[in-house]
């Protein structure tokens with residue numbers, strides 16, 4: 118019964134590829150699915166997004182939302198996300214990640230990309246980690262591809278056919294050997310004098326994931342290839358190393374000059390940097406990495422598919438079921454039970470989560486202190502700039518843990534250390550801003566955070582078209598009113 122369903126799905130995929138023969142892209146995924154049915158069968162499980170774990174799982178929800186019922190809201194939400202990213206598209210929508218098969222569908226729907234206009238507001242480079250089609254698109258468009266309008270590829274990339282798939286990690290021409298197809302990863306390794314072609318099998322079992330589950334930035338048009346992704350690893354992989362790298366770019370080598378800035382925070386006017394999803398960096402110096410454990414050991418364990426033993430291609434939380442924990446963890450942790458291992462992991466996550474939320478509130482307070490100092494009128498400009506530097510740094514350290522998808526499970530010690538640093542930098546920002554006003558804002562700053570700055574619960578591109586919405590929170594008043602407009606794009610369908 119199950120087999121028939123799978124074969125039907127395979128035939129569907131195969132069929133799509135055949136009928137799409139005349140179209141721009143034909144990646145032959147259908148063939149690979151047929152040749153490696155058990156792996157493909159486990160790959161199809163990525164469509165299942167029905168089960169949460171305590172801190173993870175692949176059920177989509179809004180990450181700031183602690184007020185709507187599950188799963189759109191979430192019991193461990195982070196209510197201040199919209200405040201912290203104000204003025205940057207991340208403040209419109211930020212959701213839990215889910216399975217690889219949804220990558221194109223989700224990137225084309227997210228409110229971060231302007232669907233109300235002909236101009237997406239974000240470049241095509243966003244597709245780099247969503248599809249098997251990048252090598253072909255680069256061949257066709259060269260380095261121009263990265264900075265082309267995101268909307269230009271909405272109808273080219275099919276959410277079912279072209280989402281993350283076999284050829285992102287395998288070379289079908291060479292017995293499905295693991296390969297790196299990512300340009301920025303290949304180049305980052307080259308800068309370290311390394312070549313993935315010489316990497317061990319064990320290293321490849323993590324490097325294939327490091328193509329996407331990493332921190333990156335886009336080179337600037339002035340100093341590099343516009344919007345090309347670049348991995349900031351030349352000084353190391355910890356929050357401090359990458360912060361130093363991003364604060365002093367060498368235009369010849371790094372594709373940007375001086376201080377890298379993703380956006381200027383609407384309220385504190387601080388030049389900010391956003392962290393992406395540094396799973397590889399977070400894991401790189403964990404106890405598990407030290408013991409030689411790869412991403413695939415935990416996220417693609419050997420398991421039984423039909424009658425065959427394969428590497429599971431269902432990439433999700435390994436904590437969902439006891440069987441998954443047995444497959445992923447108990448080859449090494451022979452003396453523990455699944456319940457023990459889950460409890461110990463959640464024990465770590467709980468502590469990281471508590472400090473994450475404290476760091477987050479301190480970051481909000483830091484922006485507010487700078488805001489009040491600016492509104493005060495007589496703030497010392499030099500001290501205020503020192504305060505902004507600490508706001509930027511504090512939020513960067515917080516985001517390094519926040520944007521990482523394991524809630525600290527990958528490296529609890531490093532996560533806690535990074536959050537402690539974040540809290541110290543944000544406290545310092547508040548102190549400097551208060552000093553910049555000769556302590557005159559000390560009184561008005563002396564309030565519990567929820568009263569001082571309430572969380573912004575609702576915000577979107579549509580809402581920013583309404584003055585009433587902008588008047589509903591002191592911080593929102595710093596945003597420009599957007600012109601009224603209707604949706605132009607929904608997924609890869611053009612509406613107008």
Ligand code: HEC
Nearest residue numbers: 170172173174326330396397405411412415434522523526
């Ligand atoms: C020792 C086992 C282990 C290793 C090695 C490991 N992970 Fe994880 N990973 C976990 C656990 C445990 C979680 C937390 C799951 C949860 O909270 O339900 C997790 C969570 C994740 C998540 C979020 C998944 C979800 O559904 O919540 C992603 C993405 C991820 N890991 C990617 C990676 C990548 C990429 C690597 C390699 C750089 C890696 N992991 C290495 C065990 C591991």
Ligand code: HEC
Nearest residue numbers: 174175214215219220223246325326328329412416432433
């Ligand atoms: C081509 C880019 C790419 C590669 C390669 C890749 N991933 Fe992912 N991964 C993503 C994207 C993008 C998502 C989120 C998709 C979505 O939410 O629509 C994701 C989601 C996940 C999730 C689910 C996250 C969650 O919160 O539920 C896990 C687990 C994961 N990846 C692990 C891995 C592991 C392990 C590897 C290496 C074996 C890997 N990924 C390789 C891009 C990639």
Ligand code: HEC
Nearest residue numbers: 149150153156157160282283285286293322325413427428
């Ligand atoms: C995100 C990276 C990634 C993607 C995407 C991916 N694989 Fe794999 N695949 C791996 C890794 C890692 C291994 C383990 C290789 C090893 O241990 O040497 C593997 C192993 C395999 C093997 C060897 C046998 C086994 O089970 O260990 C086959 C066959 C295979 N994959 C087929 C596929 C097919 C078919 C697809 C598309 C439906 C696919 N893979 C997609 C990473 C990936």
Ligand code: HEC
Nearest residue numbers: 404405408410414415435445446449450458461462465529
């Ligand atoms: C390839 C071997 C290996 C695999 C697979 C593995 N571990 Fe570990 N794990 C270790 C080693 C080695 C240590 C460090 C020594 C120790 O504490 O036993 C460790 C330590 C831990 C610790 C305590 C240290 C910390 O970071 O808090 C936890 C919790 C843990 N592992 C959970 C897991 C879970 C959950 C999985 C499966 C998702 C897993 N491990 C898979 C080898 C492994």
